[in-house]
Amino acid sequence: MPEGHTVARSANHFNKNFAGQITLVTSPQGRFTDSALLDKRELSEAISLGKQLFLRFQEDYLRIHLGIYGKWSHQSGPIFSEPVGQVRARFIAGQQLSDLRGPTICEVIDQDQFRAHLIRLGPDPLWPDFDGSLQDRFVSRAIKSSTPIGQLLMDQSVIAGIGNVYRAEILFRAGLNPFLAGNKVSETKLIEIWADSVQLLRLGVETGVMLTRENFQKLSVSKEDRYQVYKREGLECRVCGGVVSIALMASRKLYWCGSCQK
DNA sequence: CATCGATGTTGAG
DNA sequence: TCAACCTCGATGG
Numbered sequence: 001m002p003e004g005h006t007v008a009r010s011a012n013h014f015n016k017n018f019a020g021q022i023t024l025v026t027s028p029q030g031r032f033t034d035s036a037l038l039d040k041r042e043l044s045e046a047i048s049l050g051k052q053l054f055l056r057f058q059e060d061y062l063r064i065h066l067g068i069y070g071k072w073s074h075q076s077g078p079i080f081s082e083p084v085g086q087v088r089a090r091f092i093a094g095q096q097l098s099d100l101r102g103p104t105i106c107e108v109i110d111q112d113q114f115r116a117h118l119i120r121l122g123p124d125p126l127w128p129d130f131d132g133s134l135q136d137r138f139v140s141r142a143i144k145s146s147t148p149i150g151q152l153l154m155d156q157s158v159i160a161g162i163g164n165v166y167r168a169e170i171l172f173r174a175g176l177n178p179f180l181a182g183n184k185v186s187e188t189k190l191i192e193i194w195a196d197s198v199q200l201l202r203l204g205v206e207t208g209v210m211l212t213r214e215n216f217q218k219l220s221v222s223k224e225d226r227y228q229v230y231k232r233e234g235l236e237c238r239v240c241g242g243v244v245s246i247a248l249m250a251s252r253k254l255y256w257c258g259s260c261q262k
Numbered sequence: 263c264a265t266c267g268a269t270g271t272t273g274a275g
Numbered sequence: 276t277c278a279a280c281c282t283c284g285a286t287g288g
Contacts, residue, residue, distance in 0.1 A: 003269050051270075068270045069282040085283070102282040104271065156271085163269045210269080230269090242269085251277070 002066055006202030007048045008126050010072055014046035014055060015099070017074075020095040023057075028087040032129060034108045035089060038062060043093065050124050050160025052105075061114045067104025074098045093109020124160040125197040126205065134184070139190045142182040149185055149193075150178025150249050150256075165230050168255045170196055171213035172228045177261045178254055191195075211250060213238075229255040 002010075008245065023043040027035040037060065042058040055062040066072075075081065077095035078124075089100040100106065122141070123134035142156050143148070152158045153167045162170070172180050174193055204210050211217075212228055229237060233246035237257040247254050 006269080065271080066269095067281075069280085070267055070270090071282080086281090104280070154270095165269050167269095 002051060003166050003201075003204070003210070004026055004048070004050055004068075004124060005201045006208075007051050007053050007066075007161070007209070008201070009203045009208060010053050013044040013072075013074060014043065014053075017096040018043045018055075018091065018093045021046050024090075024092040026090045027159065028090055032089045032106050037108050043091070048124075048126070049118065050121050050156050052117065052212060054117075054123070056063075059111060061109050061111070061115075063105055063107050063109050064100065064103055065105035067102070069101075070103035071101050072098060073101070084202070098152055121160045122155070122157045123200050125194065126161060129198075135191065135194045138194050139187060142185065142190050143187060144180035147182055149176060149177045149182050150254055152182050153193075154250065154252065159197065161258035162197060164229070165210055166197070166200060166212070168230045169210075169228050170200065172257060172261060173212065178249065178256050205250065207219035228246060232253065257260055 021043060024040060025035045025038040027033070028123060029242070038057045040166060041057045044058055047054040047056065053064045055064065064070075071120075075097045075099065080097050085101045087099045087101055088103060088106055091098045091100075123129075123137045125134070127134060129135060138159050142152050145152060145158075148186050150167065150171060153162050153170065154164070168178075170193060174189060174194055176189060176193075182190075200210075200212060203216060212230075213226070229244050232244045233255055235244050236242070236245055237260060241258065242257055242259040245255075245256055245258050
């Protein structure tokens with residue numbers, strides 16, 4: 001159940017432990033019927049873009065999207081324990097084993113299809129942005145839209161990698177009302193949101209935890225203390241003491257503080 | 263033990 | 276707009 005930082009961590013794991021190696025690819029569950037196409041080939045590299053992970057096997061790509069249920073489990077050998085659950089795809093190289101369970105997408109695609117996905121997806125705050133063009137793509141897209149900013153942040157073609165937790169937390173940190181249309185948000189504010197996304201996602205990659213509170217202390221790792229507003233409906237806002245609200249926006253739960261986020 | 267819900271997306275209507 | 280997809284840990288009785 002990842003947002004972009006988790007997927008980036010998976011890519012890092014594959015680049016560290018599998019890249020450049022002949023990799024066994026199987027489907028213990030049997031539902032990944034194309035596993036044989038990749039079996040015993042070199043896993044060239046892993047690329048994360050938003051919530052999608054692409055494992056390149058020379059000229060072929062395995063596109064993986066965990067969706068809401070999917071999960072990775074990694075093990076180091078020489079002894080591998082049998083993990084619980086239905087394993088869609090299993091990867092083994094040397095002493096490393098990775099099991100993929102419950103993904104929405106696990107499909108082999110070619111280079112053209114890979115390029116199509118790159119084009120379709122919006123800018124990923126975790127990608128290097130030396131000339132600021134990724135930030136520009138986000139700002140210019142959001143500032144033209146009459147869609148609420150709370151929905152724009154969940155749109156993977158606007159910004160890739162933000163999910164329901166970061167959406168709520170970023171808007172709280174920006175003091176921005178989620179219902180405000182994108183074209184009513186100032187350019188300065190949009191740049192601030194992009195910069196905060198970069199900061200938060202990087203910290204998430206580094207720590208493996210979604211830290212969003214003021215001092216980023218890991219002391220706020222316990223579930224009750226972790227977030228500013230996410231899943232805190234009916235509780236006191238940590239800043240103003242008002243009540244945290246909840247509503248459905250595009251059928252996803254949205255959390256915000258009505259007085260901090262006017 | 264049964265039920266619920268989740269950091270997500272697609273596609274039918 | 277909403278059901279369907281798909282898995283399993285958390286929750287409650």
